[in-house]
Amino acid sequence: MSATTQQISAPSPGIVLRLKRYMLRHPGVARLGVVLLLFVAWEIAARWFVDPMFLAPPSKVLFAFDDVLATRGVPAALRLTFFELAIAFSIAVVIGVVVGLAVGLSKFGNRSFMPIILLLYGIPQITILPIFILYFGIGAASKIAFGVTHGMFPIMMAVVAGVQNIKPILMVSARSMGASRWQILRYVIYPHMIPSFFSGMRLGMTGVLLGVLLAELYVSTAGIGYFTSVFTQNFDPTKLLGLVAMLAAMAIVLNEVVRRAEVHFARWRD
Amino acid sequence: MTTIATPDAAKADAAIRVRNVSHHFGEEGEARHVRALLDTSLDVERGELLCLIGPSGCGKSTLLNVMGGLFEPTTGTVTVGDKPVRGPMPHDIAFIFQENALFPWNTIFENIMLGMTFQGVPKSEREDRARRALEAVGLDEFADHYPSQLSGGMRQRAALARALSLETSILLMDEPFGALDEQTRMVLGEDLSVLLSRSKKTIVFVTHSLGEAVFLADRVAVFSARPGTIKEVIEIDEPHPRKPEFMTSAKFHTLRDRLYELLHDEIRKSMSQSAKPKRAYEDAVAKGEA
Amino acid sequence: MSAPRDRFKGGLASRLVQVGFLVAISVLWYLATTRWGVNKLLLPNPLNVWDQLVDVIAKGEYLNDLRITLTELAFAFAISMVSGTLIGFAISRSPYFTKVFEPLFAGIYSIPIILFLPLYVLFFGLGPASKIALGTTISFFPVVLSTIAGFSNVDRVLVTAAKSMGASDYQLFRYVLVPAALPVILTGLRMGFTVALLSIIGSETIASLGGLGHRIVNLAENMDMARMFAYIVFAIAIAAFLNTTVSVLEARGKRQR
Structure with a gap:
């Protein structure tokens, strides 16, 4: 479709056609256009069609960031959430790597514990969130713990997969050149594991974000959850959207950091 | 019982001696049980290029792996020089595999260096030897490329460079050009012939290609269908390095036809067998039984 | 030996x-x-939990909550399944649209959408509507992404071969595109189902008037630990049953294409 449009418009292109051709060559720009269009639709809907008790236009939300941050306790709650995410992620990575290596490197460990890990991973953890709050309180500890249990499994799985999916020929080839066990671990298994380790980190980050934010939203007497319920009860969509937008931005930045790392460390893959 | 061993006088000079080797994959009675190699004996002379040729699944790759100590034979013995083979012998034997066995996360240069690290070459020598090996295969400009950035032919040249850098007296090549197109294989075959005529290495070369076998080999060992054993050994009396003209000569064609005649029935026989042996072989490699 | x-x-x-x-x-x-x-208030006796579980099931007390959760799930999954496959197919028809929308969807999917729950609650209220809306949103993305991937990665050779034999557009769709794309789409549907279930129980836990998640929270607030554990076990069993069923259906669908 795109190709024919380009060919037909070859002679003396007008401004519209030129724009069209530009968009065709740069899907990224068009994507940005789609996003902008969505915001415009939202703006129009919020300004003229929807009760302001429920929805605020994006322009207003943007200018309400100051207001949100000026609300007593919000900056502290955001900082705390960020801190919880960082701690939970670090713990999830450590547990995920240690358990993943222990299980992945031994045939017996793999056969014995992989089913248990899969079983635990399959449990919908959200059902036990109340237990976490009960045991760890409404403070940071419960949220970190819930983030860790969400983040560690994907990392474990990725480490196990990374250790195991090595092409057998590479192991045989290393052995034929006289590689010791340690050298195989250091020069074959370790580098092979790196890319899947980083994609595990990305999935782990997604899990940690989910776990921490779920727990934050669940506890309505402190932190982010407190403010979202206050803003909801006050029918203050501007501030609510502002707060959610800031958290979403936090999530996007953290995801992006891990994704960049993944791309960087997997560059030998064609 | 096939015993294709050179006369006693020449035995002293055998680089690899294979005696009554059989190899099974899996256990008797198991679904995966495959008798890949049956009571095979063979002497590889020092400095010769021996081709192993035969239908798929006839056990020629198995024999190569047994020679190199990557598989332990079910019965029989292999000696290299005067040492019995009980595992990989990185100081005597270098391998080149069919698939791309370069480490994808290392550059070509790093791959060659790593091979020498494994083999235990002193640090000070490695870089120099790696450069020389790369020059020998004409890849010096691509030292810092990753394997995924090279063509299949270049990757196999790099694998050859890695094997050369190990400076072993024996080179075992398992269908090294198997995954390449016909034209690339021809050129690589010519280059290999030139390279090896200078190096005085002992080479065992597994191939599917009749032309490749005749063009490269001093002797060609023809395998029977599974369970494989050596049916006949044919001499190719033509000096190295072989010229491209050899390929169009009457002598080449006579030899090639002779090989075809020997192989034809065996190929038919092996085609009526199932495709299992490859699986069994891969399983063995994956499980690390190899 | x-x-x-x-x-x-x-x-x-x-x-x-x-x-x-x-x-x-x-x-x-x-x-x-x-x-x-x-302390019993932290960890109830397992035998006690078992008694409670038997009681919950025997009295049929779970029925109402289960019905709410399953209804929400059914609506959410039905909507995301239909919209996801249709939109995904439409987008996959043009490589250009694929390039525009696929990264957009993938980007949104990587944000924890549960964050928007307060907005959904504000908009749709505490009842099932907000759960359905959130469940739909969250499960839409795996479905649409896998549909796009499934249809746009169909081997060109198969399409060319079918066309060379004179296949009509419908025949191409019915006999080439769908069977080729189906495994990937089924995987996406399974993932969509799983995340829909999770997000529905999750939003019930956080803000709701009924459903299994709501019941667990309610019992937690009343410190009725043994019964809460019983409900947790029950909910996990239900989730396991549903997820297994869907996985079996996925495997069967892949075999039968």
């Missing part, structure tokens, strides 16, 4: 480790509550 027996022994040992693990946890749980004096 002894390799198969060793393998058998290895398998047996692994089973023993697994059973031992589960037994150890149960025994530890039991001992903690009966011998070591762990």
Whole structure:
């Protein structure tokens, strides 16, 4: 479709056609256009069609960031959430790597514990969130713990997969050149594991974000959850959207950091 | 019982001696049980290029792996020089595999260096030897490329460079050009012939290609269908390095036809067998039984 | 020679480790509550939990909550399944649209959408509507992404071959595109189902008037621990049953294409 449009418009292109051709060559720009269009639709809907008790236009939300941050306790709650995410992620990575290596490197460990890990991973953890709050309180500890249990499994799985999916020929080839066990671990298994380790980190980050934010939203007497319920009860969509937008931005930045790392460390893959 | 061993006088000079080797994959009675190699004996002379040729699944790759100590034979013995083979012998034997066995996360240069690290070459020598090996295969400009950035032919040249850098007296090549197109294989075959005529290495070369076998080999060992054993050994009396003209000569064609005649029935026989042996072989490699 | 027996022994040992693990946890749980004096308000006696579970099931008390959760799930999944596959197919028809929308969807999917729950609650209220809306939103993305991937990665050779034999557009769709794309789409549908279930129980837990998640929170607030544990076990069993069913359907669909 795109190709024919380009060919037909070859002679003396007008401004519209030129724009069209530009968009065709740069899907990224068009994507940005789609996003902008969505915001415009939202703006129009919020300004003229929807009760302001429920929805605020994006322009207003943007200018309400100051207001949100000026609300007593919000900056502290955001900082705390960020801190919880960082701690939970670090713990999830450590547990995920240690358990993943222990299980992945031994045939017996793999056969014995992989089913248990899969079983635990399959449990919908959200059902036990109340237990976490009960045991760890409404403070940071419960949220970190819930983030860790969400983040560690994907990392474990990725480490196990990374250790195991090595092409057998590479192991045989290393052995034929006289590689010791340690050298195989250091020069074959370790580098092979790196890319899947980083994609595990990305999935782990997604899990940690989910776990921490779920727990934050669940506890309505402190932190982010407190403010979202206050803003909801006050029918203050501007501030609510502002707060959610800031958290979403936090999530996007953290995801992006891990994704960049993944791309960087997997560059030998064609 | 096939015993294709050179006369006693020449035995002293055998680089690899294979005696009554059989190899099974899996256990008797198991679904995966495959008798890949049956009571095979063979002497590889020092400095010769021996081709192993035969239908798929006839056990020629198995024999190569047994020679190199990557598989332990079910019965029989292999000696290299005067040492019995009980595992990989990185100081005597270098391998080149069919698939791309370069480490994808290392550059070509790093791959060659790593091979020498494994083999235990002193640090000070490695870089120099790696450069020389790369020059020998004409890849010096691509030292810092990753394997995924090279063509299949270049990757196999790099694998050859890695094997050369190990400076072993024996080179075992398992269908090294198997995954390449016909034209690339021809050129690589010519280059290999030139390279090896200078190096005085002992080479065992597994191939599917009749032309490749005749063009490269001093002797060609023809395998029977599974369970494989050596049916006949044919001499190719033509000096190295072989010229491209050899390929169009009457002598080449006579030899090639002779090989075809020997192989034809065996190929038919092996085609009526199932495709299992490859699986069994891969399983063995994956499980690390190899 | 002894390799198969060793393998058998290895398998047996692994089973023993697994059973031992589960037994150890149960025994530890039991001992903690009966011998070591762990507070009943933190950890109820497992036998007590079992009695409560039997009671919940025998009295049929779970029915109302289960019905709410399942209804929400059915609506959410039905909507995301239909919209996801249709939109995904439409987008996959043009490589250009694929390039525009696919990264956009993937980007949104990587944000924890549960964040928007407060907005949904504000908009749709505390009832089932907000759960359905959130469940739909969250499960839409895996479905649409896998549909796009499934249809746009169909081997060109298959399409060319079918066209060379004179296949009509419908025949191409019915006999080439759908069977080729189906495995990927089915995987996406399975993932969509799983995340829909999770997000519905999750949003019930956070803000709701009914459903299994709501019941668990309610019991937690009343400190009725044994019954809460019983409901947790029940919810996990339901989720396991549903997820297994869907996985089986996925596997069957992949075999039968």
